[in-house]
Amino acid sequence: METIVLPPKKNFLYRLGKHPWLIPYRRLFILIVFINLGLMIKAFTTWNWFSPENIQLGKIAKIILYNFSLAILIRQQYIINILFRIATNVPKNWPLIIRRVCAKVYHFGGLHSSSATMGTIWYVIFVASLYYHYLNVLPGVNLSIIIVTSLILILLIVIIMMALPKVRTKYHNQFEITHRLGGWTVLILFWAQMILFLTLEHSLLNITKTLNFWLLIILTISVILPWLRLKKVNINIEKPSNHVALTSFDYGVTPFAGSATALSRNPLLEWHSFANVPSPEKDGFRLTISRAGDWTGKFINDRPKKVWVKGIPTAGVGNVDKIFKKIIWIATGSGIGPCIPHLLLNETPSLLIWATRNPEKTYGEDLVNEIKAVQPNAIIWNTDTHGKPDLVKLAYKAHVDFKAEAVICISNQKLTQEVVHNMEYLGIPAYGAIWDS
Known part of the structure; x- marks a missing residue:
C-alpha cells in the first residue's frame, strides 16, 4: 500500500466547531435545555408562577406536555421519514455548505433526549408543587393525584437513568423494556392524571375543550400506529458462515433504499433494527445480520422460520x-x-x-x-x-x-x-x- 499523507487539519476554531461534543445532536440538546431554563427563570421571577398562596399548576403541566410531545413525536416513524424527505430533496446544485448541513438531519435525536430530560425536570418541579399544595391544604390537588403523579415521576426517572449512554450499552435489553413498557405506563397514567384533575375541578364533561386532551390523543395515536402493523412473517435465512445470516423477506413490502426494519422474536421485550437491502426490479428485500451480541448470535444459530415485524420502513x-x-x-x-x-x-x-x-x-x-x-x-x-x-x-x-x-x-x-x-x-x-x- 502506498504511503498516504493527510493534509494539515483546519484551524483551531474550525476544529472546535466540529468537535464531537458540538455535533448537531448536542447542539439541539443544548438549545432545548436553554429554552427550558429561560422559561424556568421567567416562571420563578417575572411570571410569578410560584407564589406562596398558589402555584400555577396548569401552566407547569402545559410545558411538561409540550416537552414530552416533542420527545415522542420526533421519534414517530412517519415524522422521521418526512424530515428525511424534506432534507434530501435539497437540489444538488445548491452550495455544498448548505447541503452538508441538511445532511445532518439524522441528528434529530437531540430533540428527543433533551425534551424528555427537561420534561422530567419540569415534572419534578410539578410534583414538588403538588406536595406543597397538598401539605398546605391549597386547592387543586388530592391524595389520588399525589399517588398517580408520584408513580409517573418514579417511572420517568427510571426511564431517563436507563437511557444514559453507558447504562443503555451495558443493559440494552433492560433499557428497551423500561423505555417501551415504562413509556406505555406513563402515557396511561398521564390520562389518569388529567381525568383526576378535571374531576376535582368538576369539569370532566369539558375534557374535549382542553389542549391537554388533544395532545394526549395525538401522542397515543403516535405510540399505537407502529403496533397496528405488527405481524409475524416468513423469513428465509442463508448462512454463508457462522458469523453472518443473509435473510430475505417477501410479504408484500419492498422498502425504499436507505431504510431499516425492526425485527423481534418477542415483540413485547426487544426489537432490533437492520438496514433493508431491496434489489432493483425485484420484490421483497434482504437483511444482513452479523453476530454482535446474544440476540444476533442466537438468531444466526437458530435460523428461525418466522419473525415479528412492525411499523414502516424508516429512513436512516x-x-x-x-x-x-x-x-x-x-x-x-x-x-x-x-x-x-x-x-x-x-x-x-x-x-x-x-x-x-x-x-x-x-x-x-x-x-x-x-x-x-x-x-x-x-x-x-x-x-x-x-x-x-x-x-x-x-x-x-x-x-x-x-x-x-x-x-x-x-x-x-x-x-x-x-x-x-x-x-x-x-x-x-x-x-x-x-x-x-
Missing part, C-alpha cells in the same frame, strides 16, 4: 447520499448491508471501501460478486490477510481521487466516530450513525 443515515454529487462509502463487516441498496441503485455516483474478514468466506461469493458488479473499482480490504487498514487515510485518498463531496461511514461506534470526526477536521463532510437515544 445512508439516505443523505441523495444530497451529494459523489460519495465515498466506508463500511466494515456487516456495515456493508446499509450500503448495498445505494450501490445497486447507483443514484449517486460512489466508490466503496469495505474492510472485512475474508469477504467471500464470510458473506458468500454471490453477495461479494453482486457488489463487485456495481462497484468494479471498490476497495475490498481482506483483514484476514492484510490486517486492519487505516480507514481515515483510505477515506481521504478516495475522496481526493474520486473527487467526492462527502464520506458516509457505516461501522462500529469507535471506527465511525474516528472516520467522521477526522474527515470533518480536514474540512470534508462526513456522516455516520451517532448511537443516540
Whole structure:
C-alpha cells in the first residue's frame, strides 16, 4: 500500500466547531435545555408562577406536555421519514455548505433526549408543587393525584437513568423494556392524571375543550400506529458462515433504499433494527445480520422460520447520499448491508471501501460478486490477510481521487466516530450513525 499523507487539519476554531461534543445532536440538546431554563427563570421571577398562596399548576403541566410531545413525536416513524424527505430533496446544485448541513438531519435525536430530560425536570418541579399544595391544604390537588403523579415521576426517572449512554450499552435489553413498557405506563397514567384533575375541578364533561386532551390523543395515536402493523412473517435465512445470516423477506413490502426494519422474536421485550437491502426490479428485500451480541448470535444459530415485524420502513443515515454529487462509502463487516441498496441503485455516483474478514468466506461469493458488479473499482480490504487498514487515510485518498463531496461511514461506534470526526477536521463532510437515544 502506498504511503498516504493527510493534509494539515483546519484551524483551531474550525476544529472546535466540529468537535464531537458540538455535533448537531448536542447542539439541539443544548438549545432545548436553554429554552427550558429561560422559561424556568421567567416562571420563578417575572411570571410569578410560584407564589406562596398558589402555584400555577396548569401552566407547569402545559410545558411538561409540550416537552414530552416533542420527545415522542420526533421519534414517530412517519415524522422521521418526512424530515428525511424534506432534507434530501435539497437540489444538488445548491452550495455544498448548505447541503452538508441538511445532511445532518439524522441528528434529530437531540430533540428527543433533551425534551424528555427537561420534561422530567419540569415534572419534578410539578410534583414538588403538588406536595406543597397538598401539605398546605391549597386547592387543586388530592391524595389520588399525589399517588398517580408520584408513580409517573418514579417511572420517568427510571426511564431517563436507563437511557444514559453507558447504562443503555451495558443493559440494552433492560433499557428497551423500561423505555417501551415504562413509556406505555406513563402515557396511561398521564390520562389518569388529567381525568383526576378535571374531576376535582368538576369539569370532566369539558375534557374535549382542553389542549391537554388533544395532545394526549395525538401522542397515543403516535405510540399505537407502529403496533397496528405488527405481524409475524416468513423469513428465509442463508448462512454463508457462522458469523453472518443473509435473510430475505417477501410479504408484500419492498422498502425504499436507505431504510431499516425492526425485527423481534418477542415483540413485547426487544426489537432490533437492520438496514433493508431491496434489489432493483425485484420484490421483497434482504437483511444482513452479523453476530454482535446474544440476540444476533442466537438468531444466526437458530435460523428461525418466522419473525415479528412492525411499523414502516424508516429512513436512516445512508439516505443523505441523495444530497451529494459523489460519495465515498466506508463500511466494515456487516456495515456493508446499509450500503448495498445505494450501490445497486447507483443514484449517486460512489466508490466503496469495505474492510472485512475474508469477504467471500464470510458473506458468500454471490453477495461479494453482486457488489463487485456495481462497484468494479471498490476497495475490498481482506483483514484476514492484510490486517486492519487505516480507514481515515483510505477515506481521504478516495475522496481526493474520486473527487467526492462527502464520506458516509457505516461501522462500529469507535471506527465511525474516528472516520467522521477526522474527515470533518480536514474540512470534508462526513456522516455516520451517532448511537443516540
